[in-house]
Amino acid sequence: DIQVTQSPSSMSASVGDRITITCRSSQNITSHLNWYQHKPGKVPKLLIYASSLLYSGVPSRFSGNGSGTDFTLTIGSLQPEDSAIYYCQKSYVSPLGSFGPGTKLEI
């Protein structure tokens, strides 16, 4: 099975900072990679799909990049409401939608 890892597992940053979260796949998944934001007690929210496409309604400070095995999620100017756990998800071959372990972001 293709494994998905993330780094860092947690991080702390300040309002206005630019941060990057990394996701790595154990095999080539081309651009089949999604990013989600999950806050406690809430439903996970899709941010980015197909590696770099911004989902409708998501602020433009969020961006995704990468292909093959290495991917990044960048938040351009952190806002207080960006505190959450961020997950990458591969959407390629079985098991189709495996998630990374998550990155906890504290603002």
Add this chain to the structure above:
Amino acid sequence: EVQVEQSGAEVKKPGESLQISCRTSGYNFNEYWIAWVRQTPGKGLEWMGIVYPRDSDTSYGPSFEGQVAISVDRSVNTAYLKWKSLKASDTAMYFCAPMSVFSSGNINHFYMDVWGEGTPVTVSS
């Protein structure tokens, strides 16, 4: 508008069986995979598996194969997640979502953009 409605909270004892549901509307139910995801504080989001309503084809994540069963009832546009014998470690929040598709050329990208509110399951003696 796609809508996803999940069944309510459950409290069960170890060894009991359970089936929770995920009712959808606003799209062609037969044409889109439906996924189940487990969320626990310690392990985050875990991919449990998917079902294709048209032919009930299923695929499970490696940790869930043989532990749960995913099915559908096309007559009521509903997917189900079933346990035969619950364990305390099944205590979690369970989410479902139809998998949307973005097609680029002949390549399909799947993603989950409309989620149910989740079904909390507590298993305790």
